[in-house]
Amino acid sequence: MKKIVPCLWFEKEGEEAARFYVSIFPNSRIVDVSSYSEAGPRQDEEVTTVSFELNGQEFMALNGGPQFTFNEAISFQVFCDDQEELDRYWSALLEGGQEIDCGWLKDRYGLAWQIIPTRLIELLKDPDPGRSRRTMQAMLEMKKLEIAELEAAADAA
DSSP states (O other), X not given: OOOOOOEEEESSOHHHHHHHHHHHSSSOEEEEEEEOXXXXXXXXXXXXXXXXXXXXXXXXXXXXOTTOOOOTTSEEEEEESSHHHHHHHHHHHHTTSEEOSTTEEEOTTSOEEEEEEHHHHHHXXXXXXXXXXXXXXXXXXXXXXXXXHHHHHHHOO
8 A cells, every 4th residue: 555645735835834844843855846837727837736744754735726724623743752842843833823722733824733742641541530630621721731730730639
C-alpha cells in the first residue's frame, strides 16, 4: 500500500503555508512545487500544488480556490516532551492565528492544531480516577496547556 498523504485545500496560499509549516518543524522540507498550465483552470504558472514534509510526514497543499475552508473537524496533533517544546510550537503556529481551548489553536490559515504535552496523556491514564478527573478538569479550563498546572491539579486532594 502506498502512503496516505493529507491534502490541504487552500484558496491560493498553499505555497506560503507550506513554507510557514516547514520553517516550524524539524526534518521538514519543500519537495515539489507545481503550477497550472495554460489548460487552466487558473492562470498559467500560478502554483497548483506544493508537496512538502513535516518531520518526515508527507503533505500536499492544493490551491483549489475559495470553495472550501478548514474547520476543527480535522486537526493535527503535535506531541511535546516538555513545556519549552510546547511553548515553541504554540507560539510559532499561533502567530497570526487564534487560541481555541484545551490546547487547540487555529493557525493563520485556519488549520486546527492540538499542541499536547505527553505528560497530559500520562496523567489522564493515571490509575487513580481522581487524579485523572482533576487533570481533565484543569485541561478544560486552559487555552495553552501548562504542564506544571496539570500536574498540580492531578496532585490536589
